[in-house]
Amino acid sequence: MDDRRFRKRTLLLVAYLIFAVLPVYWMVNMSFKTNQEITAAFSLWPHHFTWENYRTIFTDESWYSGYINSLMYVAINMAISLVVALPAAYAFSRYSFLGDKHVFFWLLTNRMTPPAVFLLPFFQLYTTLGLMDTHIAVALAHLLFNVPLAVWILEGFMSGIPREIDETAYIDGYSFPRFFLTIFVPLIKAGIGVAAFFCFMFSWVELLMARTLTSVNAKPIVAVMTRTVSAAGMDWGTLAAAGVLTIVPGAIVIWFVRNYIAKGFAMGRV
């Protein structure tokens, strides 16, 4: 009975993994084909294998600078999100104060604004401040959805750490900053890793805001990719190669945080 159940679960997992990987395989497959081969006929693997699409991306500055721009604002965004979210999450997990629940929910509501109409005011705000087409503009705009999530995740991790640890440290004469940085932060390392992963992910894949707030100097890869649609038709091959390359940074990040995820977190009182 147990054995059969085990097999059923493995079957589900394998079936899902195939389902998950097939579209990605199709993109990888396309990225090694010429446009002609992509649109001409159905083929399970590239018959005329070519590196040409990747070469275009690595030699054309407008392509590879897109990756650099994206990585820059994502990194700035991750750094700011974590730095401001850490003390806030600590406050939410340790103290009750006037309006704490309301502020917490208000933070979450900022993930719920439908982007279409908000893009114009965003554009106006950042133009007025002279921040248009800078990395910091996109990083700041992405704080809107990343900070609430980072606070939420970190708060969950922190609530799992008993308060006695704080109290003991204070009795031992630690000041708050010293306690926070040398004792508390190492304890919630896993939480920081997981929060960083989520910030990275949501900032990396976001298109509308990043495209609205940039034009040339900070143009992200997601916006560069929309360029492949042209009058001459779609440049499928290059698009697929660019798509494959967008997975790489994320895959590296998930590789680093995999152990934190595997260690587990339950969020809140366990």
Added chain:
Amino acid sequence: MKPVNQKAWLMILPVVLCVAFSAILPLMTVVNYSVQDIISPERRVFVGTEWFKQVMRDDDLQGALLRQITFSAAVLLCEIPLGIGLALSMPAKGWKSSAVLVLVAISLLIPWNVVGTIWQIFGRADIGLLGAGLTGLGFDYDYTGNSTHAWLTVLVMDIWHWTPLVALLCYAGLRAIPDAYYQAASIDGATKFAVFRYIQLPKMRGVLMIAVLLRFMDSFMIYTEPFVLTGGGPGNATTFLSQYLTQKAVGQFDLGPAAAFSLIYFLIILLLCFILYNWMQRIGTVREGEEVSHG
């Protein structure tokens, strides 16, 4: 109970400032648009609640709202159980768990417009694996012409794209359960289902709450993927709220009604999230109460 400390406000101040910087002015601007008729940048007329009334009576909008609610409900009903199931099946330790984690997470890291493009090709009957496969099996599959197929394709794409989020969160929740719980359960002779219902599910409450709320919000605002995949068609079968809103705001330059629309949209999401949030907190506490009274 947590001690009361009003100074904690100082610690959340940076977060409030960071978020308010990008949140308050744009929101106020949209409120401002929503009560004016903007004929040209210089000529604006105050119209009060006119746009709100107009938007509420808009049949197309009600159609889009209905499609949106159906879609989000379908997304939650498919992704949450599938995500939990996956999390339960994922290996706990070793290289296998690392490999599975990375494979599962891949779809989350692909930019949304690329997701749409992949599926656009993937579903084509002439050059896509999915389309060719289904046609080969004898289905008359055509996501550009048949509205049911288009809707299902968008749903399957969303399941492919976002189930990993649910799975990763649930997996992390499961890994946090101490072995002692399972040992106690096996001494009691608990069935697999009882272990799931009384140990695993309650311990996953926190992460499930994040998963359900995130999936709800994001699916309710889905835009880029269906826009790239189907363009909202055929007809308006896959025109969800966001896309209808964009058509209004960008396509027809009707800033006033579009702003009123997005405020109503925002309030709907807010209300539904508020209900979900409170409901999930309540069932959590009731369940904990049950455990206490049983134990």
